[in-house]
Amino acid sequence: MAVQRILLYPNPILKRMSRTVERIDAEILQLVEDLVDTMEAGPGSVGVAAPQVGVCLRVCVVDVSNNRHGKDNNHGRLLMINPEIVERSGLAVMREGCMSVPDYTGDVERATEITVRFSEPDGTQREFLASGFEAVAIQHEMDHLDGLLFLDRISSLKTGLFRRKSYK
Amino acid sequence: MNACRKAGLAHFAVTIIGKDRPGIVADTAEVLFKLGCNVEDSSCTMLGGEFAMILIISHEKPFSKKQLEAEFAAKTAGGGLSAFVRSLKDDEVCYQEPTGELCLVSVYGSDKPGIVYRITRELADRGVNITDLNTKLIGSPAEPVYVLMLEAALPQDLSVEQASQLLENLKKELSVEISVRLITPVSL
Known part of the structure; x- marks a missing residue:
């Protein structure tokens, strides 16, 4: 067990672009283990990205199988090294919160289906279609690898619903 | 905090x-x-x-x-x-974090007196706590349409389905559309 402390914004590490993992060595394996331990320790946490524990490498873990939104549609525990989204479709809004930005939530629009590709810790390449909450969680964690927080993506003010437009 | x-x-x-x-x-x-x-x-x-x-x-x-x-x-x-x-x-001063589910209630239909009152009284009597509310009069002067959107924290013993059921009778009585959906934030 090596539960790491989750960094909170305004820690500048959270706004940094993470580096690609060149070689999966003992250090990376340890990082993956730490991320899993940290995710399991966070109440209701469904994912942690390396920058959240202070490491600017493109590694994140996601597991929505115990969450009510994800339990019927998931790929189990995902240990993702150098994840990439190769295709995305659909858009849906969900109100998100983040362990690194406590006490605030916002409506974020994200793709409802993504094809994601990544390396597993043993070097195996995986690629599959994720949808629903799992897709949202993957996109949220991957944003951390690009130094993006959900605050960068809030899609509307709550009152945005009522903005007048002229329809011709 | x-x-x-x-x-x-x-x-x-x-x-x-x-x-x-x-x-x-x-x-x-x-x-x-x-x-x-x-x-x-x-x-x-x-x-x-x-x-x-x-x-x-x-x-x-x-x-x-x-x-x-x-x-x-x-x-x-x-x-x-x-x-x-x-x-x-x-x-x-301090924000009291709601303990139950957060839901969005949307109500719309031909304008008439009592929409806000009847909806919010029903919710209040069941201990539902409104956290945000917007109303707007839209449509044309000839056919005004009232829109009410509110966010509310449900008490722990009330589900979204039950909250929806609670407002069911008002649909007919006020002849408005009412929908209730879950918007409890997901923590990532």
Whole structure:
């Protein structure tokens, strides 16, 4: 067990672009283990990205199988090294919160289906279609690898619903 | 956690409303900044042709409501803005996190008296706590349509389905569409 402390914004590490993992060595394996331990320790946490524990490498873990939104549609525990989204479709809004930005939530629009590709810790390449909450969680964690927080993506003010437009 | 828990601060609720124009927020913020006040929480929006600001502000003690009122009076004189200041007690400052589910209730239909009243009374009687509410009159003058959107925290013993059921009878009675959906934030 090596539960790491989750960094909170305004820690500048959270706004940094993470580096690609060149070689999966003992250090990376340890990082993956730490991320899993940290995710399991966070109440209701469904994912942690390396920058959240202070490491600017493109590694994140996601597991929505115990969450009510994800339990019927998931790929189990995902240990993702150098994840990439190769295709995305659909858009849906969900109100998100983040362990690194406590006490605030916002409506974020994200793709409802993504094809994601990544390396597993043993070097195996995986690629599959994720949808629903799992897709949202993957996109949220991957944003951390690009130094993006959900605050960068809030899609509307709550009152945005009522903005007048002229329809011709 | 929230800055509201800082000791040694005096808190005030400030309401400012006036005919909309560019600069209302800047003018208000300028008054507050020069006085050394912090804007702890705020919600500001256009309502009809008015711009309405509601703010929770703080200032290190000692600080009096009178100082605030005097500054606003000077700034708002002749500008068509009205300002109102209320001192807050400590237990009024902190946001009480809801424990139950958060849901969005949307109600819309032909305008008629009593839509807001009937919906919110039903919710209140069941212990549902409204956290946000907007209404708008839309449609044409000949066929006005009323839209009400509210967010509410359900008590622990009330599910979204039950909340929806609770409002079911009002659909017919008011002949409006009502939907209730879950918007409890997901923590990632």
